[in-house]
Amino acid sequence: MPVLKGDLSAVFEPRRVALVGASDQPGKTGELFWRNLASFPGEVVPVTSSAETVAGHKAYPTLRDVEGEIDLAVVVVPAAGVPAVIRDASAKGVSAAIVISGGFAEAGPGGIRLHDELVAAARAGGVRIVGPNCFGVQNCDLPLNASMAAGTPRGGGGISLVTQSGAYGMAIHSLGLDEQIGFAKVYAAGNKADIGDAELLRYLADDGASRTLCFFLESLPDGRAFFEAACRATPRKPVIVAMTGRSVDGVRAARSHTAGLAGSERVWRAAFEQAGVILVRSGLEMMDVARALDSQPPPVGRRVAVITNSGGTGVELTDLLADEGLEVPELSVKLQDELRLLLPPLASPGNPVDLTPVWSRFAELYPLLVDRLARSGEVDAVVPVLLQRSASDERVAMGIRDAVDRLRADGVRVPVYVCWVAPRTSRPNADLLQAGGVPCFEWPERTARALGHAARYGEARAPASAGAVGPAAGSVAASAGSASAGSALGSASAGSALAGVPGPALAPGWLGIDAAAEVLAGTGIQTVAGRICGTAADAVVAADDLGYPVVVKAVHPTLLHKTEAGGVRLDLGDPSAVQAAAAELLMLASGAAVLVQPQVPGTELIVGGLRDPQFGPTVLVGLGGIFVEALDDTALGLAPLNHEAARGLVGKLRGYPVLAGARGAEPIDLDAVAAVITAVGDLLVTTPEIAELDLNPVLAAPDGCVAVDWRILVENPPGQDQERPQDSPRHAGETRRRPS
Amino acid sequence: MPVLKGDLSAVFEPRRVALVGASDQPGKTGELFWRNLASFPGEVVPVTSSAETVAGHKAYPTLRDVEGEIDLAVVVVPAAGVPAVIRDASAKGVSAAIVISGGFAEAGPGGIRLHDELVAAARAGGVRIVGPNCFGVQNCDLPLNASMAAGTPRGGGGISLVTQSGAYGMAIHSLGLDEQIGFAKVYAAGNKADIGDAELLRYLADDGASRTLCFFLESLPDGRAFFEAACRATPRKPVIVAMTGRSVDGVRAARSHTAGLAGSERVWRAAFEQAGVILVRSGLEMMDVARALDSQPPPVGRRVAVITNSGGTGVELTDLLADEGLEVPELSVKLQDELRLLLPPLASPGNPVDLTPVWSRFAELYPLLVDRLARSGEVDAVVPVLLQRSASDERVAMGIRDAVDRLRADGVRVPVYVCWVAPRTSRPNADLLQAGGVPCFEWPERTARALGHAARYGEARAPASAGAVGPAAGSVAASAGSASAGSALGSASAGSALAGVPGPALAPGWLGIDAAAEVLAGTGIQTVAGRICGTAADAVVAADDLGYPVVVKAVHPTLLHKTEAGGVRLDLGDPSAVQAAAAELLMLASGAAVLVQPQVPGTELIVGGLRDPQFGPTVLVGLGGIFVEALDDTALGLAPLNHEAARGLVGKLRGYPVLAGARGAEPIDLDAVAAVITAVGDLLVTTPEIAELDLNPVLAAPDGCVAVDWRILVENPPGQDQERPQDSPRHAGETRRRPS
Incomplete structure (x- = not known):
């Protein structure tokens, strides 16, 4: 394979490698790498x-x-x-x-100079750099072991892992x-001085050997690019992301460990969901999902058959599957009748199919039932539970x-996953299954979790699910959104009259009420x-x-949160009420004015837009009113959002059924709300x-919706950043924007 | 120890045992039990x-x-x-x-006859029965192995396990x-023909050798008795419950497996929380929490030190601990300075304390840091992370x-838990730690989960936490509630004028508006x-x-859900508006009347009461309004609830901060709401x-609260049950009562 400069092929598929710092003296890092590179089929200089x-x-x-x-220098x-x-x-x-060497940006000022x-x-x-301060790279198929690890894992698998943490990557x-x-x-990835996660994602998405992509991240500075690459990758192969440094303490720990900071959690959660990324909380969960998806076809639905002794x-497994949104449906009478003929007298042919402890027949029954049920x-997946020595023996595993x-x-194409609850002495039989392409998960909890991810992934990609409801439909809508995200700016809707408004027209700071209304009018809001x-x-x-x-309403620069400041008087029915209210509000602050509007x-809904430092233009929609705000029913999406994606966002609200007319409420005009969401996204873009x-x-009514309070903050565009009118948290744990 | 009839001592501490069905022919169950009983120090006949x-x-x-x-017959x-x-x-x-024998209630009509x-x-x-259809009983200290298992686990530990599932218990x-x-x-427990979970809980709570109690349940028919026993046990020792058969599918699976049904999930969750029970989702989680609590003192707070390589x-561990509500706080400058002297140059003395890969010093540094930090x-707990072979070696473990x-x-009394992320070959060193009383959890996720439970348990029982806020305060409030639950009916407040109202006064069915108002007036509502x-x-x-x-409002027996039926007209300001509204509502149903009330x-709040089939009198409080109801912000508590417990219930609502005056709202009269909750509970009791x-x-205002709509359903009391006016779900997944 020809190696192209600038591309990442030289990293993964080099023809000739140099080891800089090579040694043959035991105990030296150069000697360790010399040994590890020995299996490389090309020359190592x-x-x-x-x-x-x-x-x-x-x-x-x-x-x-x-x-x-x-092609590739390994530097130690x-x-x-x-x-x-x-x-x-x-x-x-x-x-x-x-x-490989450490002592750069992670090691203080001297290291930062070396980094530069x-x-x-x-x-x-034009040399592309992996690291510095990293564990190395492996291509398990070649094999290339340019890493600290004593060997590569089994080749021939489709899991490709990108890890920011070297040691955890080794684990x-x-x-x-x-x-x-x-x-x-x-x-x-180490310090990521050059190659970013988005570029890696693009490369691995196009790499035939990589069928399941795993990213263990502590920071994601190129969030928007990663999002866009993920939108293109996930229809073809699963992308699994563990994002650590989520908590405030975690961010602090991540800072002392690498140079990066995790982004605002709610935004990256929304971005990953929209892009169809499988988001996990830990490295172990990542590996469990990866092995489920890599070695078996994904389930195309949520129906699971459980076979147990x-x-x-x-x-317990049925409960845990239900927690993941899966079902263990009762089998048809016909199928139960058929199974009853195979099973011992007290066994249950329902679902879970309970074999009872008929040890002597396990080697025959487990394979037979796996086959019949699949x-x-x-059902869309089959899970044999192998409990205790009798069910975890070699003949059952081989069968x-x-x-x-x-x-x-x-x-x-119905997948089979084994739930393994057996003594340690039986473990070689789990390895036998695993090596044969049947994933084994220890205990019901890991089995259910992996299967939940696999089923949501598979269902969202199944042709039949396009019209389905529930979480999978969310993913489908997200995919639709991501398709437009693929063409990014180009898809901002034509209705945006503002596209031509030059920057200087908007002076930095909060726009006045009328100026802001004019901007909104230009977008159709x-x-x-x-x-x-x-x-x-x-x-x-x-x-x-x-x-x-x-x-x-009171109008004054110091009264941004009018309701909380007591600056709003509703439902004034006659001139004297207006006179009294206005007189009081004008006294709230020196230089205050009042805004009079028809009621x-x-x-009440909230629609907002923000520009996330990592993920860019982002739209928020939520239910309004002080109680509902306290219950925090909001949804976020990366702009641009087409009409379908905007409708999908509203559909994610927990209060959506009421908006759509449940509990005796009159349904609101959801298309009008979606149009506002789309317009806000386009305006940001x-x-x-x-x-x-x-x-x-x-305020959303059955026949349209209208904004009754609005604020727009103008800043110098990114790149020309001088000063922001107010401090904003740029770190994890808090979206910048808060409903007023 | 003398064995008392009727007590459970004969089950766990027999002096002389008979094996009925004994055999010495290999392959026979009687022979297996004969062998297993061989270690019993007394005579086996x-x-x-x-x-x-x-x-x-x-x-x-x-x-x-x-x-x-x-004393004890083992029957096979x-x-x-x-x-x-x-x-x-x-x-x-x-x-x-x-x-031990199966073939009773689980096996159809013939089995039910045998059961009877x-x-x-x-x-x-007066023979007390364990099972039938069970795996057996073990007393690991005696030892007594009256079970199918080939041996008992290590004695000397304080974990006592009650399991309804024999096979899973064996796992x-x-x-x-x-x-x-x-x-x-x-x-x-098997089929629980005689001995119930509440009786077992009472016995084990008083058993000195049992320090940590685990119940793996598929049903809990004696829910109220278990709740009351748990209220008394949890201040003395942890009670950990895994309740399976939670999901609809799980309930179906449980039915085919045992004779019991799990109760209404929201009620038992509330009951366990109120009783201070540690509720877990799986058997593995149960064992992890149990070993954390049994071998180490519980943390008295939420501050965790992490030591990692x-x-x-x-x-990742810091994030997962944060998900559990724990903190990994930055250490004081003084302590950091002290640690810096011990650590290698690039190591971080913050928290997590990151040793960096200084393999040669791990055996010295890990024990030293555990000591200093504890x-x-x-901090309230110390977690050394032992990653990879170098950190999981024998010298580190022993140290x-x-x-x-x-x-x-x-x-x-600061506990130490090890987070173990090491290759399989190092596993004997984890066993070494575990055998030495230091629990080892594989991977950060299990570590964080176990520590989260342990810290919540420990914090709630720490003397300093009485005034603390957050989830622990909830537990404290719950304990207060449980103290009153201990005296059950006796604690219904004296204000209940109804205590003397004889049954016949209330005819079965929905009470009329005036009759119901009279009942409520009697309680002070x-x-x-x-x-x-x-x-x-x-x-x-x-x-x-x-x-x-x-x-x-329209009044008619068929219009129980008035709002949804369009039967409520608000804010009518003059006679003509009333005239028009009343005329329309009177047409809604033949024989309808209208109720006129001042606005x-x-x-809006909801307060309700129900009589759970397993847990008895239960009170619900929630926020009202159609959106808030859609967001389902409610809390449940078992009656009676004293004033403090009632306040605690309101405090659990997500919208509580708004009720208490956040976001510019005027605070409502929380004492008046609590009084209504207490009165409803007392009325049920x-x-x-x-x-x-x-x-x-x-409707709750700053100066009191008042019910504007109310309904009371009267039935023949339990035991005289004849016919219920309407069908009600008695199974899991749904509380009977639904806000109208």
Whole structure:
């Protein structure tokens, strides 16, 4: 395979490798890497100035001295020497370097200087950099073991793992070795001086050997690019992400460990969901989902058959599957009758199918039932529970493995996962299943969790699910959204009259009420008419003109949260009420004015927009009213959002059934609300100087909706950032925007 | 120890045991039990009619023939022969029998008949029955192994396990053997023909050897008694419950497996929380919590120190601990300075304390840091993360074990839990720690989960936490509630004027509006005045008398859900509006009347009461309004609830901060709401014929609260049950009562 400069092929598929810092002295890192690279089928050239030869191979003092082309340099010299090595690599025309050495950005000011030198040297010659401060890279199929680990996991598997944590990556890797999990590629990102996660995702999405992509992240500076790459990848292969550094304490721990910070949690959760990413909480969960998806076809629905030799374990597994949104449906009478003929007298042919402790027949019954149930058409996945020594013995394991092989040979695409609850002495039989492509999960909880992820993934991608309801429909809607995200800015709807408004028209700061209303009008968002008045008498005149009942609100730069400041008077039915309210509100602050608006009926919603530092333009929709806000019923989506995606966002609200007409309520105009969401998203996409906007509340009625209060914050667009009008948290744990 | 009849001592601490169905022929169940009972220090007498001797011991044809006293009979003969054996046991004066044999209530009509015969025979002679259809009983300290398992787990531990599922119980037992977990007693409940869970809980709560009580339940028919026993036990020792058969599918699976049904999930969740029970989702989680609490003192707070050799694993663990409500606080500058002197140059002395991969110093540093951090006073628990071979080696494990021994010897009560992420080859070193009393949890997720439970348990019982806020305060409040629950009916408040109202006064069915208002008035609950009118003209007169604005509601037996039926007209300001509204509502149904009430301001709440079939009188409080109801913000508590417990219930609502005055809202009269909750609970306790009651809405204002709509359902009290006016779900997944 030809290696292209600038591409990542040289990292994973090099033809010729140099080890800079090579050694044959036991105990040296250079010797460890020399040994680990020994299995590489191409040539490994030692580079060192301390010896003439390394393990009998001629050594070169520097990369410049090496004869012939080098695709990949593996660098293990101390940090201080690395910039010179990379300058040599640039001069030599080396495509990529894996810098194992630590002592860069993670090690204080001196390290930051070395980091800058390293990056400059690499840029000069177009050398792509892995790390620094990383565990290394493995291509398990080649094999290439350019890592600290003593060996690669089994090749031939489709799991590719990108891990920011070297040591934890090694632990996952070691789990793979212990449990016979096959991998394709393992990549430790370290300090991410050059290659980002989005680029890796794009590369691995196109890599035929990588069928299941895992990212263990502690930071994601290129969030938007990762989102867009994920939107394109997930229809083709599963992308599983563990995002750590989520908690405030976790962020602090992550800071002391790497240079990155996790983004605002609610935004990245929404982004991953929209992109169809499988989000997990831990490395172990990631490996469980990966092995479920990599070795078996995904379930195309949520119906699970459980075969057990323990009623209690079957009940627990059924509960845990239900917690994941899966079903263990009662089997048809016909199928039960058929199974009854095979089973011992006291066994239950329902679901879970309970074999009872008929030890002597397990080796016969488990494979037979796996086969019948998988072919029945009544379930989307089959889970044999192998409990205790009798059910976890070698003959049962081999029988299930062979039954699964036959199903695949016959084109039956119902997956089989084993729930393993057996003594340690039986563990080799689980490995036997695992090596044969049947994933084994210890105890019901891990089984249910992995199966839940697999089923949601499979169902969302099944052709039949396009019209389905529930969480899967959310994913489908998200995929639709992601399709438009693929074309990013181009898909902002044509209705946005603002696309042509030049930046200078919007001065930094909070826009005035009228200016903001004008911006919104340009996007088709309706705002309630109103008049700003400086005196109570003017307010009465305005109310007479607008028609009763009216609302009077205090207007002053210090009163952004009007309701909480007592600055809103509702339902004023006559001139004297208006006179009194206005007079009081004008006293709230020196220089205050009042806004008089007609009172509008409808259900209170919030629609807002923000520009996340990592994920860019993001829209929020939520139910309004102080109680509902306290219950925090909101949904977020990355803009642009087309009409279907905007409807999908509203559909995620817990209060959605009421909006749609449940409990005797009159349904609101959901299309009008979706249009507002789309317009807010488009406005953020086309007008980079809008940093935040708040429509709170939007009053939604059966025949349309209208914003009755609105705020727009204008800033210098990213890149020209000078000063923000107010401090905003840029870290995890808090979205910037808060409903007023 | 003398064995008392009727007590459970004979089950766990027998002096002399008979094995009925004994055999010395390999392959027979009687032979397996004979072998398993061989370790019993007292005499085991074989009973069988098929042989003169068993393994050289004289065998007796029946229990009646045995010379001398028998405390416990272990019965393994086929089901059909069991009733005769129990009749013999009764005649012989045997205290208890463990019936291993299956084929009773779980096996259809014939089995149910045998069950009835068995129970009648046992009752006749006061023989206490374990099972039938069970795995057996173990006392690991004696030892007594009257079970199917080949051995008992390590004795000397304080974990006692009651499991309804025999096979799953065996799996947990086998985990205990594999991982060196010490047990006290293991009890498989099987069909629970005689001994219930509440009685077992009472026995084990008083058993000195049992320090940590685990119940793996599939049903809990004696829910109220279990709740009351748990209220008394949890201040002394942890009670951990896994309740399976929670889901609809799970309930179906449980039905085919046992005779019981899990109760209404929301009620038992509330009951367990109120009683201070630790509720877990699986058997594995149960064992993890049990070993955390049994071998170490519980943490008295939520501050955790993490020591790691992998930054990434430390970050993940920190996140997962935060998900459990725990903190990994930054250490004081003084402590960091002190640690810095011990640590290698690039290590981080913050928290997590990151040692970096200084393999050669792990055996020195891990024990040293465990010691320093545990003694620092800055944390409530210490978690060393042992990642990969280098950190999981024998010297590190022994060093940590010895450090923990020294802490305990010095009276330092900060617990240490190991997070274990190591290859399989290192596992013996985890066993070494575990056997030494230091629990090891594989991977961060199980570590965080166990520690979360332990910390919540410990914090709730720590003297300093009485005034604390957050979930622990909830538990404290619950304990207060449980104290009153201990005295059950006696604590119903004196204000209940109804205690003396005789049953016949309340006829079965829904009470009329006035009758129901009278019942409520007797408890001190205020209801809004109102007048029922048969014509629109009468309604206008009523409105004139009551004062405008008024509310007009349709009244008819078929209109229980008035709002959804369009039967409520609010805010009617003048006679013509009342006239029009009343005229329309009177047309809704033939024979309808209208209720005219003054319109009352306030925040809508729901207060309701129900009589759960398993847990008895239960009170619900929730936020009202259609959106808030859709978001389902409710809390449940078992009655009686004193004022503090009632306040605690309101405090559990997610919208509580708004009720208390957040976001510019005026705080409502929380004491008045609590008084209504207490009154509803007392009413249910003192008046068994009230099956359900609904106050919906209660309007709560800053100066009191008042019910504006109310319903009371009267039934024949339990025991005299004839017919219920409407069908009600009695199973899991749904509370009976639904807000109207």
